[in-house]
Amino acid sequence: MRSIADIHCHILPYVDDGAEHAAEMEKMLTSQAEQHVEVICFTPHLRTGMFTSSDEDVRRRFGQAEEFVRRRQLPIRLFLGREYYCNEEFLERLEAGSLLTLGGGDALLMEFSGRCDADAICEYIKRAKQAGYQPLAAHVERYPAIGANADQVKRLIDAGAKIQINASSLLGHEGIRQKLFCWKLMKLGLVDVVASDAHDPQYRPPVLGECAHRIETKMGQACAQKVLWDNPLKILSL
Numbered sequence: 001m002r003s004i005a006d007i008h009c010h011i012l013p014y015v016d017d018g019a020e021h022a023a024e025m026e027k028m029l030t031s032q033a034e035q036h037v038e039v040i041c042f043t044p045h046l047r048t049g050m051f052t053s054s055d056e057d058v059r060r061r062f063g064q065a066e067e068f069v070r071r072r073q074l075p076i077r078l079f080l081g082r083e084y085y086c087n088e089e090f091l092e093r094l095e096a097g098s099l100l101t102l103g104g105g106d107a108l109l110m111e112f113s114g115r116c117d118a119d120a121i122c123e124y125i126k127r128a129k130q131a132g133y134q135p136l137a138a139h140v141e142r143y144p145a146i147g148a149n150a151d152q153v154k155r156l157i158d159a160g161a162k163i164q165i166n167a168s169s170l171l172g173h174e175g176i177r178q179k180l181f182c183w184k185l186m187k188l189g190l191v192d193v194v195a196s197d198a199h200d201p202q203y204r205p206p207v208l209g210e211c212a213h214r215i216e217t218k219m220g221q222a223c224a225q226k227v228l229w230d231n232p233l234k235i236l237s238l
């Protein structure tokens with residue numbers, strides 16, 4: 001079984017719309033270990049007016065996760081980051097340098113409003129890049145501005161972004177359109193990272209184990225190794 005790294009997930013409890021309580025966190029961490037996920041970077045949302053947990057809150061919950069992993073002796077290394085919703089507050093934080101990068105490296109996980117057009121998305125990416133960060137565009141298959149058009153994803157890459165897609169989209173859990181688009185991006189070699197974006201044990205569970213198997217079957221071992229291990233580790237500066 002291959003080793004997997006998951007650098008986009010909502011497993012910490014009480015901080016966003018991910019795990020509702022410690023038992024859900026524990027269930028998801030156990031499931032990740034069973035699927036050979038050996039590295040996890042938690043990425044709680046930060047979005048003005050909706051998900052507002054402070055970095056201190058998030059760090060406290062991170063300690064809880066570390067404690068659980070230690071107690072159960074799960075073979076998982078844990079890291080912390082955030083998923084930043086790009087708006088004015090994000091730009092202010094960018095200016096102030098008060099952002100949590102993925103695992104303390106230089107990468108920022110960025111998500112965009114459904115109302116952003118591709119120009120606006122590229123502008124956020126360029127601003128983050130100019131500020132010295134490596135932008136990682138979260139679940140690019142989901143944005144109306146991208147419109148299941150690979151050329152739009154290439155624009156994000158040209159602006160300086162690395163590209164992340166969700167395991168659930170590749171597996172078809174989000175509908176046939178997203179599934180076909182994700183496989184097209186994989187075949188074009190435009191995907192840097194596949195991550196779980198897991199939110200709970202039931203409706204949006206971690207499914208990277210099954211996804212790894214599917215990628216190996218359709219694209220080969222080397223491709224799976226790249227998007228599920230090598231690239232995520234590089235992004236964490238490991």
Ligand SMILES: [Fe+2]
Nearest residue numbers: 008009083197
């Ligand atoms: Fe997310």
